[in-house]
Amino acid sequence: MKQPFPFSAIVGQDDMKLAMILTAVDPSIGGVLVFGDRGTGKSTAVRALAALLPPITAVKGCPVNAARPADCPEWAGLESDELHDIPTPVIDLPLGASEDRVTGALDIEKALVSGEKAFQPGLLARANRGYLYIDEVNLLEDHIVDLLLDVAQSGENVVEREGLSIRHPARFVLVGSGNPEEGELRPQLLDRFGISVDVSSPDTVDERVEVLKRRDAFDNDNAAFMVRWRAEDGMIRDQILKARKTLRELTTGDAILRDVAELCIALGSDGLRGELALLKAARAYAAYRDDTALTRTHIRKVAPLALRHRLRRDPLDDAGTGVRVERIVENILA
């Protein structure tokens, strides 16, 4: 296996990195959508994520990475209830994956060879308590998208087919990336992502030079490079762990809730998902910065991330949606 490029060594792309960190602090934010050109570090960031995230404790051999033996599904037939630490799962969902691979299906080898009816867990089971990464999410086939929507909302994967009736927990952070010029994402799926980020290629030569320098160091002076950036990754990891604790004690005043609601009304975002995502993202950000109360500063910072993809698309307005969000945030929180 190729060693992933360290997360903290990615030059720029602060929004993208912040978005991923926020979901690590609070996975219930519900997913990150990264849209942008090719070669901007989208896949690099996701592949680096696994090395960055704190490990989770899971039952040994459990197909859904359950935290307690009681949570293990019966069909797994586990006997031991030994726990061990595993890296947070970051599962790739390739385009064109069949439904069987995603949800899990009848274990055909067992059915054919020994005539046994057994369930073979799919990618959704493996991604439980971790991340599910879909590159080119906008090219994903509709029936897989429908299925993901369903599971992402309920947190549970239900398989009813071929005489199997199986359910297992499937809570994961959905990370999607893609290039909007190759196809749009269906609004329903768009809405399920808590945070969306637009990435673009670095626009200054200096930044590009820095990217190339780090890449060169990664390739040719790997040991020293990894020592340095692993330490940085470690610092981020510690900060994430600390933020998870802080998050529980973070106070959220009524005034700030009002701000959030007003903001979403002014933006005319459909449903209440916008408010919830904004609130959660802002709280995660406050916790990550080690603040004790949620303030407007936090809202301002994360509002574009949490709301930009929820606006009614107005094809006749040329300004980017991020700009529209910022404009309204300025008005409301003035």
Added chain:
Amino acid sequence: MTKDAATPVWAHARLALRMIAADPKGLGGILLRSRAGPVRDAFLSLLPPATRRLHPAIEDDQLFGGIDFDATLASGTLVRSRGLAADEGLLILGMAERATPALAARLARLLDTADATAIVALDEGIDDEAPPPTLSDRLAFHIDLNDLPYRGLAQLEPVPATRVAPARLGPEDIEQIAHIAEAFGVTSVRAGCFAMRAAQINAALSGRDRVDSTDIEIAVALVLIPRATRIPQTEEEDQTEPDTPPPDTGDDDADQGNSDQNDRLPDDMLIEAAKALLPPDFLDKLAARHQRSGAGNGSGATKSGNRRGRPLPSRAGRLGGQARLDLIATLRAAAPWQRIRRQSRPDRAGVIIHPNDIHLRRYDEKSDRLLVFVVDASGSAALTRLAEAKGAVELMLAAAYARRDHVALVAFRGETAEVLLPPTRSLARTKRELAGLPGGGATPLALGLKEALSLADMAKKKGMLPTIALLTDGRANIALDGTPGRDQAGADATRMAQQLRVSGADAIVIDMGRRPENQLCELAKVMGGTYLALPMASAKTISTAVTTALDI
């Protein structure tokens, strides 16, 4: 390496191959654009013998390994097959332009994670066919052998496959590569990384331990130039920039630094040299590249797939990849033979299933619709009409996802008709490409319809259902051959309309003139489509009218 002046392209191709062999992990591979022929065969004969070949329809099991059903069923124990990707080395992807985005995504993941796998993608595409960008962006070298004559190809012996450690490169080299990438409008950072790596490997292969300007020149020619999106404007800005790096590097390398700087070509000289490598029809190709649809793979949507839609009766077939087993049908097929099979295999318990019993599920799937707007950009009201048509396109696209529509826009004026927007579903792309629209002139209706017809045919080949919406306010006055004259023009338009009818595309004619024009009504009849008189139509009314008329 460029000494062989007669065939620098060939020398570059050889060199690229050598570099890939030397560092498969760092460089990813080669995208070779070339039709099948002796030149390509000559190139392929340079490859090391142990290469594996993929085809675009390859299934996951074959690529990444899986269960070998035939062997498993025959032996009664689980037999796994080894995928092609399991071993390291060179993979050749034939007909890369037909690769689906799904395959590209898998290969991209393979390149991102595997240790020493490189891919040579053979792109046999014509015109706007191209491999999925996800894949091509991850292959360092893009080489075009299409214009290379076979005569006079030298050095046909296989390239030596020696692994080398990359040479060192200084910060000023990195800056130079970044500047050149910027100058040629190469936005992908990955390309910059590849250029850097290529320079290092080239230096190492030439026995140097430090990158010098010939290496950078090679890297620029092989990696950056094929990805160029603009011709650099050198004169004004580069006078100031290249002067900055030398002063701060001088003291690092003391004596070695001096000789380096003597060798070093300034950025603008390198850029000038690189500019000479751009193909002469670069701008045309650039325009063509912009029109290329990213999601297209040319292979077409399958109408009866095996994954979604209305269920169809299942059919015998091989299990693997995307196919889903129909267990009941399989058992049903196996049932009558159980007694006979048991006699030959008394030791086996349970149902004995043979590979030819396997039945697969099939589903009937609806295909996407392509809506081609054919807009009359002639005459005085052209600008408003075009603007409203553009608005209608965008409105339809904003709701397109739910309806699975693709939209294209053809405008005709003066003596030409052109495709302003090739079939797309992307609002972002539409906005960019429809930014400026020309207008005014005569009405070559037949030409517009002809262009629409070719789009419709192409769409049909890709498995979409084409529909044509014609927006005009007047009668044709330019014939197919570009000569003025109402009679000939009218006859040509009718002829094209007949062809449209034959092609089976749905049609709608929207008459935007102040008074309904009888000839357009006739034309609609010939096309077998609907005629709508909508004087002063706006973007909203057009999109509503089209939606309701076609009952999408």
